Amino acid sequence: MSLSCLAPAQPPASTLQLTSHDTANRIGSVLLTCEPTGGTHPKRDKACAVLSGAGGDFSRITARHQACTLIYAPVDVTAIGTWHGKPVSYSTTYPNRCEADRDSDGVFAF
Structure with a gap:
């Protein structure tokens, strides 16, 4: 009988496709992978x-302290993919790009 050593199971990589679309018809899309970190997200x-601090739950992200103008120029954002093997499907509308960046603590800053 032969015994083999098994490496500890690695958690599945987290991969998210993030998109944004604003009233000026600007569309942004980046790929974000975590553990290992990669993709096309600029930050x-x-x-x-x-996202690690929020356990992959976009609704648990703590907004950073930053003032934004009160100009209403809605930005629709989405995140689709997996976080540690669990499906992620998130979408919301922010009042403007500044608030999208602030309220997501940079996750939607692209």
Whole structure:
């Protein structure tokens, strides 16, 4: 009989497709992977840290302290993919890009 050593199970990588669409018809889309960190998000290290702190739950992200103008220019955002193997499907509308960046602590800053 042969015994083999098994490596500890690695948690599945987290992969999210993030998109934004505003009233000026600007559309942004980035790929974010965490553990290991990668993708096309311009601040992927920060975005992964924010999401890790929220357990991958976008509704649990703590907004950072930052003043934004009261100009109403809605931005629709979505996040679709997986976080540690669990499906993620999130969408919301922020009043403007500044609030999208602030309230997501940079996750939707692209």
